[in-house]
Amino acid sequence: MQPKMNEDKKSWMLIFCCWIIASFSTLGSLFFSEVMEFPPCVLCWYQRIAMYPLVFLFLVGSFQTAKSTFAFTLPLALIGWIIALYHNLLHYEIVPETASPCLEGVSCSTVYIDWFGFITIPILSFISFSLLLGILLILKRNDFYEK
Amino acid sequence: MKNKKILLTITGFALIGLFAFASKYYKDYESDRLGFLSQKDSTIFVREYSPQFGDENAKVFLIEFLDPECESCRQFYPQIKNLLKEFKGKVKLVVRYAPFHRNSKFAIKALEASRKQNKYWEALELLFKYQPNWGNHHNPQPNLIFEYLPEIGINIEKLKSDMNDPEIDKRILQEVSDLKQLNVRRTPTFFVNGKPLERFGIEYLKKAIQEEIKNSYQ
Numbered sequence: 001m002q003p004k005m006n007e008d009k010k011s012w013m014l015i016f017c018c019w020i021i022a023s024f025s026t027l028g029s030l031f032f033s034e035v036m037e038f039p040p041c042v043l044c045w046y047q048r049i050a051m052y053p054l055v056f057l058f059l060v061g062s063f064q065t066a067k068s069t070f071a072f073t074l075p076l077a078l079i080g081w082i083i084a085l086y087h088n089l090l091h092y093e094i095v096p097e098t099a100s101p102c103l104e105g106v107s108c109s110t111v112y113i114d115w116f117g118f119i120t121i122p123i124l125s126f127i128s129f130s131l132l133l134g135i136l137l138i139l140k141r142n143d144f145y146e147k
Numbered sequence: 148m149k150n151k152k153i154l155l156t157i158t159g160f161a162l163i164g165l166f167a168f169a170s171k172y173y174k175d176y177e178s179d180r181l182g183f184l185s186q187k188d189s190t191i192f193v194r195e196y197s198p199q200f201g202d203e204n205a206k207v208f209l210i211e212f213l214d215p216e217c218e219s220c221r222q223f224y225p226q227i228k229n230l231l232k233e234f235k236g237k238v239k240l241v242v243r244y245a246p247f248h249r250n251s252k253f254a255i256k257a258l259e260a261s262r263k264q265n266k267y268w269e270a271l272e273l274l275f276k277y278q279p280n281w282g283n284h285h286n287p288q289p290n291l292i293f294e295y296l297p298e299i300g301i302n303i304e305k306l307k308s309d310m311n312d313p314e315i316d317k318r319i320l321q322e323v324s325d326l327k328q329l330n331v332r333r334t335p336t337f338f339v340n341g342k343p344l345e346r347f348g349i350e351y352l353k354k355a356i357q358e359e360i361k362n363s364y365q
Contacts, residue, residue, distance in 0.1 A: 012151065019157060027166045035170045062151060 011066035013138045018132055019058035019072070025128040026055050031120060038112045043087045047125050050080030054132070068144045074136055081129035087122040182206040182363055183340040191325050192341050193241050196318055198267055201231055201239030206363035207356060210241045210338040212326055215258060216248035216282040217334040221275040226349050230356065237360050242271070244322045245334045250282065250289040252319060257292050259318065260309035261301055269299040 029048055032038045039046065054076055061069030088094040091111075114120055183189055183206065192210045193199075209225065213220040231240055246252045254274055261270035273295055274281075281291040292305050329338075337344050339355040340363070 015152075016154070016158075019155070020162070023159070023162050027162055031166065031169060031173075035173050059155065062155065 008066075011142050012062060013140055014022040014135050014142065015058055015062045015066065015069055018135050018139075019055065021128055021131050021135075022051060022054040022058055025051050025125070028124065029121075032112070034115060036112075038121075043083060043090070044121070044125075046083045047055045047080050047087065047129075050083065051125075051128070054080075066139055070136055070140050070143065073132075076137055077129060077132045081126075081133050084122065084129045088126050091120060091122045156173050161239060161344045170326075172264045181251060186191050186341065189341060192243075192338055194243075194318075194325070196234060198262065199239050200242075200268060201205070202236045203239075205237050205239040207234070207238045208241055208338075208340050209238055209352075209356065210341070212243045212329075212331045212334055212336040213284075214245050214247050214334040215254040215274045216272070216292050218278070219333075220335045220355060221278050223335050223349070224272070224275050229343065230349075230353060234334065234356060237261040237364065238356055240363045243325070244319065245326050245331055245336065246323065246354060247334060250287050254282070254290045254292065256310040256315050257306065259315045260306045260312070261296065264305065266299055266301050270296060270301065273299055288304055303337065 026048075029040070029044070029051070033040050054073060057073050057076070058069070061073060086095070113119055171245060184193065189276055209227075209230070217343065227240065231238060244251070244255050258270055258274065261267055276291065277291070277295045281288050281295070293307070296306065297303060299351075326336075328334075337352050339352070340359045341354065342359070344351045345357055
C-alpha cells in the first residue's frame with residue numbers, strides 16, 4: 001500500500017507542475033497581447049486554443065486519476081506542440097512563409113521579442129508545450145508502474 | 148485532499164498576483180519611457196511619419212506646424228535651432244506641415260522627397276535660406292527649388308520621381324486634417340508636449356519648454 005501512495009503523490013505533483021506551466025504560459029501570452037499589446041498572429045491563436053483549456057483540464061485532472069488526466073490532456077498538448085514546432089520552423093525560415101496560412105493580418109514571422117538573441121515568443125511556446133508533453137509521458141510511465 | 152486544494156489555491160493566486168504586478172510594472176515603465184507619447188491623444192500631434200530632430204529619448208516634444216513658404220517660419224528657424232541646442236537631449240523638434248501658401252505643397256513634396264536621400268534637415272534649411280527667391284509672393288518661382296537643392300548633394304532626377312509618391316499626398320491630407328482639428332490657422336504654430344503657447348513669441352515658447360522640462364524630468 002505504501003509504495004502505491006508514493007506513486008500517487010508523484011503523479012499528483014506531475015499534474016500540478018503541468019497546471020503551473022499551462023497557467024504561466026496562458027498568463028504570459030495574455031501579457032504579451034493585452035499588456036504589451038502585440039497582436040497575436042494566426043498560429044499563435046491556434047497554440048492558444050490548445051494551451052488555454054489545459055489550465056482547467058489540469059486543474060480538474062488534479063482531482064482525477066492520473067490515467068484519465070493523461071488521456072484528456074494529451075491530444076491538446078500534442079496538437080499545440082506540433083503547431084509550435086511548425087511556427088518555429090517558420091520563424092527560423094526553415095519553412096518559407098509563403099507556404100504558411102498567415103497571408104493576411106499579422107505575419108507569423110514578425111519578431112516581437114528577442115531576449116538574449118534566441119528567446120522569442122514562438123520559442124517560449126515551444127518550450128512550454130515540450131515540457132507539458134515530457135511531463136505527460138513521465139506521468140504515463142509512472143502510471144504504468146502503478147499497476 | 149485538503150492540502151491539494153490549499154496548494155492549488157495559493158499557487159493560483161500567486162500566478163494572478165504575479166500577472167497583475169508585472170502589468171502594473173510594465174505600464175509604469177512604458178509611460179515613464181514614452182512620457183508625452185503615452186497620452187491617448189498624442190498621435191494627433193506626432194504622427195508616425197513626422198520628421199523628428201533631437202535626442203531619441205528626449206521627453207519634451209516641440210511640435211511646430213510650419214510652412215516652407217512662410218516668412219515668419221523662416222525667421223523663427225534659427226531661433227528654434229538655438230533652443231534645441233540650449234536644451235539638447237531634453238527637447239526634440241517634430242515638424243508638421245501647414246500648407247497655407249500657393250506653392251507650399253510643392254515645397255513639402257520636395258522636402259519629403261529629400262528625406263529619401265537623407266537630406267531632410269539640410270533641405271529644410273536650404274528652402275528657408277532661398278525662400279525670398281523661390282517663394283516670393285508676387286513672383287513665385289517654385290521650380291527654382293530644383294536649382295538650389297543640388298547644392299547639398301541632392302539627386303534631382305530621383306527627387307522628382309520621389310515627389311510623385313502617393314504616400315506624400317496621403318501625409319499632406321493627414322496634416323491638413325490634423326491642423327484643422329487643432330485649430331491651427333497661422334504658421335508657425337507651436338505645441339509643447341501637446342500644449343499650445345500662452346502667447347505667440349519665442350520667449351513664451353522658451354518658457355513653455357522650461358515648464359515641460361520641469362514636469363518631465365523631476
